[in-house]
Amino acid sequence: MLGIDVTVEGDLVVLKSPYNDECIKRIKALGGRWNPRRRVWEVNSRYEDNVREIAMDIYGTDGRKVETTTIRIDLDKYGGTLYDEIVIAGQTVVKKRHRDQLPVLVRTAVVKGKLLSSGGSLRYPLIKWKAGTILEVWDVPLSIASKLANENDGITIVR
Numbered sequence: 348m349l350g351i352d353v354t355v356e357g358d359l360v361v362l363k364s365p366y367n368d369e370c371i372k373r374i375k376a377l378g379g380r381w382n383p384r385r386r387v388w389e390v391n392s393r394y395e396d397n398v399r400e401i402a403m404d405i406y407g408t409d410g411r412k413v414e415t416t417t418i419r420i421d422l423d424k425y426g427g428t429l430y431d432e433i434v435i436a437g438q439t440v441v442k443k444r445h446r447d448q449l450p451v452l453v454r455t456a457v458v459k460g461k462l463l464s465s466g467g468s469l470r471y472p473l474i475k476w477k478a479g480t481i482l483e484v485w486d487v488p489l490s491i492a493s494k495l496a497n498e499n500d501g502i503t504i505v506r
Contacts, residue, residue: 407488
């Protein structure tokens with residue numbers, strides 16, 4: 348997965364990452380502040396290890412190279428209602444923007460079955476699929492993929 352970086356700049360640790368509620372909550376608990384001009388989180392450098400741990404827990408990387416893999420998601424087994432997005436390793440891989448449009452795929456492909464264009468309401472679109480639909484998601488950090496596969500029967504590691 349792309350776009351994650353943790354760097355030290357003087358007395359600050361800087362986290363560049365995609366939007367993630369859990370990450371924001373944990374960074375704020377360290378006294379982190381959002382820098383809107385640079386679009387990064389800034390935290391006192393004494394918390395570098397904590398920021399790296401947060402990035403590893405949520406995204407599977409802190410910007411350093413990690414082993415990645417491909418996973419398959421059997422949507423019938425994955426669980427429950429999938430509102431407007433599917434998030435893997437802290438990043439959105441399927442996003443439904445509007446009720447009557449096909450979901451947008453990011454580093455993801457439908458390898459079997461079909462995602463449906465209709466689903467939900469105008470205000471609350473839902474991701475819907477034909478029975479038996481399987482998604483393939485690329486470049487998932489192996490640590491996250493292993494955890495997901497152990498916790499969910501609908502996820503398998505491909506390679």
